[in-house]
Amino acid sequence: MEIINNKCYDEESALYGSENLCLIGCQFDGVADGEGALKESNNILIESCYFNLRYPFWHNEELTIAESEMTINCRAPIWYSKNIQIDKCKIDGVKAIRECENVRIFDSTINSPELGWSTSNIKLRRTLIDGEYMFLRAKGLDIQEVTASGKYSFQYIENAVIENCTLNTKDAFWHAKDVVVRNCTVKGEALGWYSENLIFENCRMVGTQPFCYCKNLTLKNCEMLEASQAFEKSEVTATLVAPIISIKNPTSGIITVPFCEEIIKDDISSNCQIIIK
16 A cells, blocks of 8 residues: 555545555645545545545545544545444544445544434444434444434434444434344433334333334333333333333233333224233
8 A cells, every 4th residue: 555644635636536545644634625535535544644624535445544533624524435444533524424335433432413324234333422313224233332322313224233332312213124222221202113123122211202103113121211101003012120101002912011100091903911010
């Protein structure tokens, strides 16, 4: 690889179409305010670099970014790219990753509204995320040891496994399909509405009116704190290990719970069995 050390770039498309390039300690910043520094580039290694300009990595393949920073001015930094490794980075630009494939993010901090939209095959490890609307329509997520905050998270996702995470969200997992959430704490209102094949195992959930209009919902050894009018119009199999405030008109299945303050069944189509045990 060609190695470039400690150089500053601010012009438009500064390294457009580069191949087999290693950038160490470089800065993408300056008065020319150029966009798309490494657009259409392949086999790029970035180490300890600083990005303060827009759209640096579009249509890239084989991209590794380590110990680098993308500021709030580095908008939409990684789009339409494949085979991406991000390690020990700080990313603050909006719309950070979109329509990408094969993304690995380890030990990083990300503050980016609209993170990861329409991206497939994502692996996340030991990362802190603040993303108002994260991972919309993403597919193939493998997430472990992540702390994430955002209002509307994981909507329309498919084929995901999320383990040992803390998720502080609002309307999360709406329309999610084929998702397993295991050993997590999930805080949010209106959790999991309109989902299909959603499984929660050994989880602690906090929030009102969860899991309505679900198909084939499964909860195993879970707590549901502050949950009222839960499971409305849902097909559900649930084993709860803590009391719940209220359950309302689940469509079918079986729910086992140690105590429920109120069971609402005023819909003749509600045929779910509720066992207090």
